[in-house]
Amino acid sequence: MTNADASQARDRDPQGRARSARPRDGLGRPLPYGAEGVLRQPEGVVRAPRETVAEAQALLGAGKPFHAHEVFEDAWKSGPEHERPLWRGLAQLAVGLTHAARGNAVGGARLLRRGAGAVEAWERDRGEDRPYGMDLAGLTRWARELAGRVERGAGPVDARAEAPRLGP
Structure with a gap:
């Protein structure tokens, strides 16, 4: 198979971007085609901030930090510019937990610390310690x-x- 043939065989979304259609487990790891997977979070959903927090908390509580990361990522990409560092930091915390649960100690610890630093910096710079609860x-x-x-x-x-727990 040539490179051109391989690129044509890749899974694509409706806009033609490469997107894996493989099912995934609760930690976002790809499973073989045809396997029973966990429903994926839809991408690009615009939510109110409190809806983002509630959805992410439900996913975290269900042991699906990879999916919670996608919810935070939607907020990061669609939210107001001044809030993007907060949502990006929260997404990093969720990905850090994902890696720690997958057994990737180095990546998990690194992302947990990076996310903690981003959230802490946002709190310090904005003077808000309980945004959206x-x-x-x-x-x-x-x-x-x-x-x-x-x-x-x-x-x-x-x-x-x-x-x-994201809030009280």
Whole structure:
């Protein structure tokens, strides 16, 4: 098969962008074609901020941090410019938990710390510690504590048991 043939065989979305149609598990890992997977989060959904928080919290509580990351990513890409660093930091926290649950200690700890730093910087710069009811200081403490445990060899973590509470 030539490179041109391979590129034509790739899964594509309606706009022609490469998108894998493979089913995925609850942590976003690809499964073989035909396997029973977890429904994916629709991409590009514009939600009100509190809807974003509620949807992400439900997904985190269900042990689906990869899917929560996609909800935060939608807010990051569609929200007001001044809030984008906050939503990007929250997406990084969710991806960090995803990697930690997959057993990727280095990537998990790195993303948890990066997300914690972004959320903390946003809180400091904006002077808001509870936007949309979220406990940003609590989230940064959670992320750093989990990053430390993951680095010390906690092994793959249980995404549901380790899911943070976004708010009170």
